[in-house]
Amino acid sequence: xxxxxxxxxxxxxxxxxxxxxxxxxxxxxxxxxxxxxxxxxxxxxxxxxxxxxxxxxxxxxxxxxxxxxxxxxxxxxxxxxxxxxxxxxxxxxxxxxxxxxxxxxxxxxxxxxxxxxxxxxxxxxxxxxxxxxxxxxxxxxxxxxxxxxxxxxxxxxxxxx
Ligand code: RP5
Numbered sequence: 001x002x003x004x005x006x007x008x009x010x011x012x013x014x015x016x017x018x019x020x021x022x023x024x025x026x027x028x029x030x031x032x033x034x035x036x037x038x039x040x041x042x043x044x045x046x047x048x049x050x051x052x053x054x055x056x057x058x059x060x061x062x063x064x065x066x067x068x069x070x071x072x073x074x075x076x077x078x079x080x081x082x083x084x085x086x087x088x089x090x091x092x093x094x095x096x097x098x099x100x101x102x103x104x105x106x107x108x109x110x111x112x113x114x115x116x117x118x119x120x121x122x123x124x125x126x127x128x129x130x131x132x133x134x135x136x137x138x139x140x141x142x143x144x145x146x147x148x149x150x151x152x153x154x155x156x157x158x159x160x161x
Pocket of ligand 1: 009010011014038064066067068088
């Protein structure tokens, strides 16, 4: 079965963060899969996932990892499918380690790096939706409606409750 978005992460422990991306994709009706693919613990799995990504029809890969977070960059080196990187928040260094591991890619192999943690994962889902909407007008309308609903939910005045 072809899916549009691959969500990959370095560990089971990343899922609490990365499921925020999956939730957005679910809300917008975008097909996706989630896999644990570690740059360090399962390098052959990473290699195989990247090597087969184009042929399998993946259009965007969202890659989240924490600490020495090499997964997004390594995936970008292995496939031309656009990679969105999510720095997972860590206990030792609050995710700054993850962010720095992901964001400074050398020229030639870009990773679109999101914010640290859950907001970054949710935004990765929205970024993937925006990319896919370029060639899917119906999805574009769903994304516009999602954005309008968020705007409408913001009160004009603060409350004490
Ligand atoms: C990274 O190491 C993973 O992406 C995860 O964020 C971090 C810690 O992994 P666990 O020790 O919780 O499996 O590879």
